[in-house]
Ligand SMILES: [Zn+2]
């Protein structure tokens with residue numbers, strides 16, 4: 722009976738320190754997010770399925786069967802795209818999540834890209850209105 726020993730501390734993976742521009746010319750200076758392609762998402766599904774299969778396999782048959790939540794959804798995942806300073810897309814675009822098919826950074830499209838990125842999540846105006854409706858400002862605060 723052995724006591725499980727803690728794994729040795731792992732050095733940071735070298736790639737984390739030497740992230741390169743997607744175009745491979747220089748160290749990454751900026752990054753943004755895009756959705757996963759089907760090919761990129763499939764391993765996530767496979768891993769989750771394997772995890773569930775194993776849990777079911779090891780489940781005690783005298784107990785109620787394990788209950789799983791929904792399978793991973795592509796909308797829960799993004800992948801980081803890296804670019805050097807010369808190949809970054811615009812700040813506005815970098816703040817948004819790009820389509821899986823986005824080819825940025827593609828030199829011909831810079832500082833834009835070839836997709837319609839998802840809108841930035843904004844603070845909901847409805848919530849703001851509800852707030853001010855619930856708490857009317859003092860009359861002398863209203864300008865104009
Ligand atoms: Zn570059």
Ligand SMILES: [Zn+2]
Pocket residue numbers: 819820823824825834835836837838
């Ligand atoms: Zn894009």
